[in-house]
Amino acid sequence: MIDFQPSDEQRLIVETVRQFATSEIRPRARECSEARKLPDDVIARAHELGLVAGALPSANGGGGERSAITSALIAEELAWGDLAIALAILSPSLVALPVADFGTPEQQRAWLPRYTADRFVPGSLALVEPSFRFDVFHPATAARPDGDAWILDGEKCFVPWLAGDDSVLVIAAEKRVPQAFLVPRDAEGLEATPERNLGLDALPTVELRLRGVKVPASARLGGARGADVASLVNRGRVALAAAAVGVARAAFELALAYAKQRQAFGAPIATKQAIAFKLAEMAIEIDGARLLAWEAADRLDRGLPALREAALAQQQAQRVALEVADGAVQVFGGHGYIRDYLPEMHLRNARGFACFEALSLV
């Protein structure tokens, strides 16, 4: 009835990704954040692991192993290494998975091979809008028909904009129903402005302005049938919840190690209950949030409605990530505030989970 045991294959994947995050991602996290630049060599090597390609249909050259739980496990491990680099590595999922889920056969043939090829091709999804009133299920960005074509108007933000791709998947509402459109980056009326945010320093993102951007009917994901954007939102929430757990775990482990090493009043500060209990609470909350993310992922894998579970998992994980990251800064004391150490970066990244949607998909 209930099982908390990852399969042997999942354990192998977790082990591989954890190893990669430890040896390749984590050592580059600070330097990339300061330089506001992604480590292209790391991303190229991560691509060789086939983390996104593995989930794509085998008919299109993928591994055919689609599992939201496996993707959540991967997202946690990568985000434990570094959130910005993790989101870059997983960015192909932003286009590849929606195309795999909803694309017409022609769209799948045209769009999927690039994600299973030898060279890394990033993905770009424009969903969030720069507004206090942003409603993910009813975006203000509009798509209206114009003969055989579609005209898109609106504004987007937090759009990953990695070099090496020439398109972006834009979510826009036809009347009230959101749909997805594949738009060339050089389309007329499309204007991209680089962003600087509180966190995610190394990940290039843009604010997109769409003014009368015209795309052909073939650009509409799923053709006449369209796409179930709500399911993409749920999948994005599970991915973000898992990534938030990864960030929280990273911050927690730093705090734990530091507390055992840092001496005060003649003993490690971890021997004080004020610190030890904070660490215990972090550990409990992280495990609880992870289980919520897994539960939501499991529902996705079983084709059950997951709106509620995905929303709760994201809500809990973002709260836990923020509290744990803040706690880690606190445990480090003054050092936590200094950019020589990682906790301040985790705190800035963690806050983002309250604002992000679909920066990665499961």
Next chain:
Amino acid sequence: MALEQMRPISRRYDVLEHEPPREWIDFFWRHGRTGAAGSEFDGDSDGMVQICVQAEQLCWGDAALYLRMPTPALGGSAVAAAGTPEQKARFLAGFRGDGPPVWGAMAITEPGAGSDAAAIQTTARLDGDHWVLNGTKIFCTSGESASQVEGGFVVVWATLDKSAGRGGIKSFVVPARTPGMKLVGLEKKLGIRASDTATLVFEECRIPKENLLGRAEVKKQDPKKAGDKGFKGAMATFDASRPIVAAMAVGVGSASLEFLIEELARQGVAIRYDAPRCDRSAIERDVTEMEAELQSARLLTWRAAWMMNKGRPNSLEASMAKAKAGLSVTRITQKAVELLGPPGYSQKLLVEKWMRDAKINDIYEGTQQINQLIVARRILDYSSSMLR
């Protein structure tokens, strides 16, 4: 069972407090022990997840009536954890038979020793073929029934040697109505009022030598390494009991939260999971937070239980579940009273009762703080002397 047998009498036995809920006891003894629930209440670790699911559902009905059920309860867990096959057969027999209802209980806490179990003052000394117990035990759940009704038993923690600290502490099975075991009082409590919480005094109370759980040797250096099932066995009881208590907490929390959501819906306040942040009311935000907290506690509980089923060490996970469930359900039930407004505070509804019932889960079977301490020691890899 929870809906049809427990809920209708929930308020009545809360008010009557020390009155045994006869119809519930008889109903459980006749129908509750059989079928799917069958063997699970004998403290065996098989089907631990199922035990937790049942505990949650029954405590959704009424946590106090759940505690009042004629079962071996924690006494059974202690026998299951540290007893020999012969002891298990002997002490648990009455719970399987056709005789009248019987109860088990565990007596650890003393006036001067709660969380610090090693400070126990109750003594046990060997006199010929018998152990002789002397001391006072308080807060013994089901202690009245277990000590007074023939066929039941109380597992009593006592020390063979006060100078040995926890190494000297053993657990002993005292059959009901053993001369020298006296029921001297019942507590009046904040909640779980239908459950009897007894004070038991032991005066030259003699029990057969074979009623010791584990071995009699006292290891002064390191009881953990001694391979003794005494103190270690007694502590292992908690690995089984904490997930159950966590599940009980989740049951009370879900009773409260479900009622709140239904009542809000009746008043036209729906909880939306797809509304943008700026449109969500404070109540919606509170309720979804309560839901996430409750489900988080539930999943941690099932994980700890599942590990026990798999035969894996689960002390860390059991304490995590207990700490999380105890605290979050305490908060959830308090919040439910607040959100329901004046009716929430009124005894016309059960919401105020659930708030009172919930609080005990953050105290017994290891307080919030004790479980945090256990988690902290484990994640830091510190001994009890390094993190005190």
